[in-house]
Structure formats: structure tokens, C-alpha cells
Amino acid sequence: MSCLLYPQPLAITALGHSGSTDGEISAEVIAFPNLASLQAADEKLVAGKIVRINQPMFRDREGAGYADVVPNRYAAGSVAKEKGAVAALIRSAGTDSHRFPHAGASTREDNPLPAAALSAPDAEQLQRILDRGETLTVALDIKVSEQPGGESYNVIAQMDGRVDAKKVVLIAAHLDSWDLGTGAIDDGAGVAITVAAAQLIGELSQRPKHSVRVVLFANEEQGIWGAKAYAEQHKDELKNHLFASESDFGAGPVWRFDTANEALMNKAMPHLAALNIEKGGEASSAGPDITPLVEAGVPIFQLQQDGTDYFDYHHTADDTLDKIDAEELKQNIAAWAVVVFLAAEDLGSE
Ligand SMILES: [Zn+2]
CATH class of the missing domain: 3.50.30.30 (Glucose Oxidase; domain 1)
Incomplete structure (x- = not known):
């Protein structure tokens, strides 16, 4: 009543x-x-x-x-x-x-x-x-439907290393998003950050010693299906994955760098400090799509972003491009370019 x-x-x-x-x-x-x-x-x-x-x-x-x-x-x-x-x-x-x-x-x-x-x-x-x-x-009144037999694909690009192309530094984001918004912060930002960082490295006068592989995963949101398929299809190759990391936390500025690899930490920090990034510790996670690789023993790093506002927009109709600050996006790209270059250039054989 x-x-x-x-x-x-x-x-x-x-x-x-x-x-x-x-x-x-x-x-x-x-x-x-x-x-x-x-x-x-x-x-x-x-x-x-x-x-x-x-x-x-x-x-x-x-x-x-x-x-x-x-x-x-x-x-x-x-x-x-x-x-x-x-x-x-x-x-x-x-x-x-x-x-x-x-x-x-x-x-x-x-x-x-x-x-x-x-x-x-x-x-x-x-x-x-x-x-x-x-x-x-x-x-x-809730009406939902599942499209049977839907197929989607991981998109993979690789810049071969000049010394040993089999050894790879994998950087990732995911292509899918929820239906309400446009997926600008989850995870269009991550796609932009990782692709742009790889492009900057590709514009250098010589390639790093080891390969840089960009993987844009399919179907993260329903349960990291693309990431699981990648780990299965590439399982014999995972021993040659030097590092893996995903950008999947919007476009807020990076404020801390985490990795258990001291050589990478020490080489990266002078450059990252100039971008207002603090030295962290061991990385506890490197993004949802990297989880199957972590379970297979692939080392990780994490460029921890400021996500104070991230969950205001996450998976809503408000996940749109105007929420992304171009200067913060550029800071992310610079940080990723530094770390990925150093990981692929100096540390692969250590
Ligand atoms: Zn995401």
C-alpha cells in the first residue's frame, strides 16, 4: 500500500x-x-x-x-x-x-x-x-538477448626488435566497451596510449633490441575472453615475453611506477620523475587482460594512474570523449614510451 x-x-x-x-x-x-x-x-x-x-x-x-x-x-x-x-x-x-x-x-x-x-x-x-x-x-521489465555465434578478434601489431625479435615486450588495451557510453575512457584511452607510445618508439632512428608487441584485446568486459585465448594460443611463446602491461584505467595522469625489476626501475625513474611520477614497488597488477600472462609467469610493470574520478564514469552513458584531458593523455603516452623503450632495449637479456 x-x-x-x-x-x-x-x-x-x-x-x-x-x-x-x-x-x-x-x-x-x-x-x-x-x-x-x-x-x-x-x-x-x-x-x-x-x-x-x-x-x-x-x-x-x-x-x-x-x-x-x-x-x-x-x-x-x-x-x-x-x-x-x-x-x-x-x-x-x-x-x-x-x-x-x-x-x-x-x-x-x-x-x-x-x-x-x-x-x-x-x-x-x-x-x-x-x-x-x-x-x-x-x-x-527487463528484456535481454544474447547474440549466438558472435565472433570478435584480438588485434595484434609487432615492431620486430633489431637483435632478437622473438623476445617481446607486450603492451595492451581492450577494444570492447559497455553499451551505454562510447567507451572513451574504458578503454579507448588505453588503446590511444599504447598505440601512440609504440608509434613514438617506431619513429626513433633505430629499433629497440627486442620486439614491441601491441595487443588490443577483444571481449575483456564479459570475462577477458580475448586475453584467455591469447594466453592459450601463445603459450609456447610466453617464456619469451619479457614484460606485459595493460592500460585500462582511463586517461588520468600516471603518478607511480611499479615493477619488481630493479634494473628497469632504476633506468626509468630519472625520466619518469620529470613527468611527476613517483617510484613505487612491486606491481600488484598490470590490468585485467594481463592476468592470464601473470599466471603463466610473465613479468609485469604498472604505470599507476590517478583514477579518483574514473568510477564516476565507468560503464555509464557518461563514458565519453570530453572526460579525457589531452595533456593528461600525453603524459601517459610519454611515460609508456619511456618504459616500453627501456624494457625492450636494455633489459631483455638480464
Ligand atoms: Zn576496461
Whole structure:
């Protein structure tokens, strides 16, 4: 009854691998502060309802808040389904206060539950109603489809090294993006940064000793499918991958350089310091598409960007070219050109 007091449309987007509602469904909402509380919930309370998780994401220069909330996106639908719910709604994994829901993948499974992300203002409005102790009913109409047999391709370019072309420094970005925006920051920026850095190295009077390979991965967003295919197809060659790194965090300025390779660190830092980049430590990650290569033992470096604003736009309709600052993009390109050149020139045989 009380739902009639607050009738309003909600800004939502279906998650990747969501199911459809097959027409409009309407059900009472049961709210949880996080995934663990949903997992611990009594099935009797959840069955027949729309599950809702309202966990805000904190803002952080390195995007550290994402790791806390992204499990909600992956698992809310499947956990809710196990407990007999009819749909799942999560607060978007984002740091903005705009009425844009953030898309993103959920876990792929057979007969998935309808699962969607709410914009932050809508998530907060629902919470205000629930905090008054009122019964909340939401109507959903989610229609999704999967294109069977779709094929996409990694795009690979290599500049052969002048001494030993078999040894490669792999730099990467990904070509796909979510449907709502244009993919300018995720990951058009990474494509521009890595391709432009390779082009600068190619304009030098002589090639580095070892090869520079640019890989623009297909289908990162649904689960790094292109990266997994690359690691499988090139597995015999991975021992000759001197380093790998991906640019996949927008176009914010690089502020720290991380690598466990001391020779590369020492050679790069005088140049990077001139670009306002600090010396870091061992790289903890080098981008999602590099994960299969890390598992195969390929060394990495990371040019850590300032991502304070990244999750305001990530996977939303607001991921557009105007969010990219040309000077910051150039600083990224300069940093990548320095590190990739040094990695391919001086360090391959060490
Ligand atoms: Zn990305």
C-alpha cells in the first residue's frame, strides 16, 4: 500500500548475463547491506522477493573501492536465485551521484535471474523508503538477448626488435566497451596510449633490441575472453615475453611506477620523475587482460594512474570523449614510451 506514496521511475541497467523478466513483474523488495548478508539470509525471507544490495563504493586514487563492491555485481543474481528470489537489484558499482546506472558483467550461468544496477540516487531513495520501515514494491521489465555465434578478434601489431625479435615486450588495451557510453575512457584511452607510445618508439632512428608487441584485446568486459585465448594460443611463446602491461584505467595522469625489476626501475625513474611520477614497488597488477600472462609467469610493470574520478564514469552513458584531458593523455603516452623503450632495449637479456 505504501508504495503508492512514492511512485517514481527508476534509472536501471541490466547487468551482463542477466536474465529477462518476460514482461513486467512486481514484487516486494528485501534489502541487504552487502553480499555476505544476502548469503547468510534465510531462504524463507527471500523467496518470491526482489533482492536488493545497497553497498556504496568509496572514492580512491587507485580505485580500491571497486574490489569491495564488484562481487555484488557478479554474484547478487546467482545467490538471490538460489534462495528463490525473482530478481536482483544492486546499487551501481560507482562513485558518482548522477542518475546513471553502471553496467558490468555478472556471473554467467544457465537460466539466470533478472539482475540490474540502480543509479546511486535511486538506490538511496529506495533506502530512505525502507528506513521508514515501509513495505517497498518494485515493478521490473527487463528484456535481454544474447547474440549466438558472435565472433570478435584480438588485434595484434609487432615492431620486430633489431637483435632478437622473438623476445617481446607486450603492451595492451581492450577494444570492447559497455553499451551505454562510447567507451572513451574504458578503454579507448588505453588503446590511444599504447598505440601512440609504440608509434613514438617506431619513429626513433633505430629499433629497440627486442620486439614491441601491441595487443588490443577483444571481449575483456564479459570475462577477458580475448586475453584467455591469447594466453592459450601463445603459450609456447610466453617464456619469451619479457614484460606485459595493460592500460585500462582511463586517461588520468600516471603518478607511480611499479615493477619488481630493479634494473628497469632504476633506468626509468630519472625520466619518469620529470613527468611527476613517483617510484613505487612491486606491481600488484598490470590490468585485467594481463592476468592470464601473470599466471603463466610473465613479468609485469604498472604505470599507476590517478583514477579518483574514473568510477564516476565507468560503464555509464557518461563514458565519453570530453572526460579525457589531452595533456593528461600525453603524459601517459610519454611515460609508456619511456618504459616500453627501456624494457625492450636494455633489459631483455638480464
Ligand atoms: Zn576496461
